[in-house]
Amino acid sequence: MSGLAALTRVDPEVSRLKFEREVKRLADQRADLHRRGIFLLGTPTYPIVELIFVPRHPLQVAVPTKTPNNAALPPGSPQGTITMAVITVPSIAAQAFKARFDLSDYDLRAPSLEFRDPWTDALLPYGTMLRALEYEKDRQAHHVLLGDHPTTHQPFLCMRGIREYHEHPQHSGDDWLLYRNDMSLFSMVMSLWRVSIDIPIPVLVPQPGGALQVQWNAIKKD
Amino acid sequence: MAEKNNKIKIIFIINGQDYPIESNVNAPLMEAVQRALAESDNKGRPPDEWEVRDASGVLLEKNRTPKDLGLHEAVRLFISLRVGAGGVDQS
Numbered sequence: 576m577s578g579l580a581a582l583t584r585v586d587p588e589v590s591r592l593k594f595e596r597e598v599k600r601l602a603d604q605r606a607d608l609h610r611r612g613i614f615l616l617g618t619p620t621y622p623i624v625e626l627i628f629v630p631r632h633p634l635q636v637a638v639p640t641k642t643p644n645n646a647a648l649p650p651g652s653p654q655g656t657i658t659m660a661v662i663t664v665p666s667i668a669a670q671a672f673k674a675r676f677d678l679s680d681y682d683l684r685a686p687s688l689e690f691r692d693p694w695t696d697a698l699l700p701y702g703t704m705l706r707a708l709e710y711e712k713d714r715q716a717h718h719v720l721l722g723d724h725p726t727t728h729q730p731f732l733c734m735r736g737i738r739e740y741h742e743h744p745q746h747s748g749d750d751w752l753l754y755r756n757d758m759s760l761f762s763m764v765m766s767l768w769r770v771s772i773d774i775p776i777p778v779l780v781p782q783p784g785g786a787l788q789v790q791w792n793a794i795k796k797d
Numbered sequence: 798m799a800e801k802n803n804k805i806k807i808i809f810i811i812n813g814q815d816y817p818i819e820s821n822v823n824a825p826l827m828e829a830v831q832r833a834l835a836e837s838d839n840k841g842r843p844p845d846e847w848e849v850r851d852a853s854g855v856l857l858e859k860n861r862t863p864k865d866l867g868l869h870e871a872v873r874l875f876i877s878l879r880v881g882a883g884g885v886d887q888s
Contacts, residue, residue, distance in 0.1 A: 600813030607810070607873065610852065709884065719884035733883040746883060754878065757839060761813030762877045769880075773854045793887070797856055 585683045594621045594678045597760040601626075604761060611768050622679040624686075626764060627693055628772055630669040630705065635661045635778040635792075661778065669705040669777050674767060676760060677738075685751040686760055687738040688767070690720075690730055701730040705777070706791040707770040709734070716793035719770050734770070736763045805863060809833035809849075811876045820863055827859040833876060842878070850875045 598619045601608065605615065612629035619625070637659040673696070677687040690699045707720035724731040724739050731739035736758045741751040778790045807829055809816045816836050820829035831844055839847075849857045852873055857866055868874075 597813075603815075604810065604813050607852070708887065709880070714886070716887045717884045718887060721884065735878075735881040740883060743883070749881075757812075757842060757878045759812035765875065765877060766880050769854055796854065 583680060585680045590679065590681050590683075591621045593681050594619075594624075597678065597681070598624060600759060600761045601764065608764070611765075612772060613764060613768055616673070622677055622681065624676045624678065624760065625691075626674050626676075627671055628674055628768065629671045630772050632668060632772075632776045634664045634667040634669075635776060636664060637661055637778055637780045637790075639781065659780075669775075670703075672699060672705065672771075674764070676763075678760070682755045683752075685736055685738040685741050685755070686763060688732055688763075698729060704730060705771060706775055707732060707767075708775045708791060708793040709770050710774055710793045710795055710797055712797045716774075716795075718791075732767065732770070734766060736766065805868065805870045805872075807833075807863065807868065808871060808873045809837075809876050810873060811837045811839065822864040822868075823862050825860050825862055826857060826866065826868075829863075830859055830876060846879055847876050848879050850877070 601615055601624070608615065608626075612631055614627045614629070616625040616627060638661070639657045640660045671693055673691040673693045675689045675691050677689070679687075690704060691697065692699055701720075701722035704720065706718060708716050709719045710716050719733045720730060721733050722730055725744060726742065727739065731737070731743075733740050733743070735741075735749065735754060736751075738751070740746055741749065774793050774796060775791045776794060778792050780788045780790050782788050803822050804819050805822055807818050807820050809818060809830070811833060814837065816833045818829045818833050818836070820826070826849065827844060830847065830849055834840065834844065834847065844859070849859060851857060852875075857874065
């Protein structure tokens, strides 16, 4: 059970009606969701909605290339400096994931979001997950998938509209009730797509000693 | 651009619902956005708190016209509240 579980505060019938409205909107926009690699799973049963997100950006691999001695390099670069070229591997992308939204107590509380393995349904450990990046002109790229929520101790999406954001002690001044009339499950699904599928690109970067690191670069798309 | 009398139909999707709006191709997109927000009863926030993206997720400038933006008849555009995020900056 989620660490954010609490006593039910909304009449379940009211919450159920709002849940059905949100599910209908997702179903109505199924074609637009499919075009983005988002698939609604089965027939959602209150209060859970599950969707599969399929990444599309192919993996990039940084490959060291020895710079020719006569190449123009920035002043101060040592002779024999190694530069990196990036190649794209079209057949490999990040792993698909299952987004599990819990709309209990909706819409007095924001939907809760968990990231699960689509094969086993287990919660995904942060170390094996993709990274979600938001890009804004002023702030540039920033990570919005964080590893350890102070209450659930699970990875969480630190974005407006998500329960784990609004019930995080650092965001107690940004109450969900300020937004609930202007946001919907559909808009949150689209935001999740943007930060997890559309913006981040995985880049495999070799490290000294033969290790490999996955770096997540952001497409500068505000 | 299939247009009649310089007008095209733009389908705005707001919170998962379609709002078809007829727009002059030479008028700023903002004008059609404001009508779509009014029709969807989203009147509580200034229009600049909302953003418009095309099917590819590209942010559209609302002060440009449909003609400038190359929008075509029955194009689907997504209006959403600017998200706002916490998170940590990328090092």
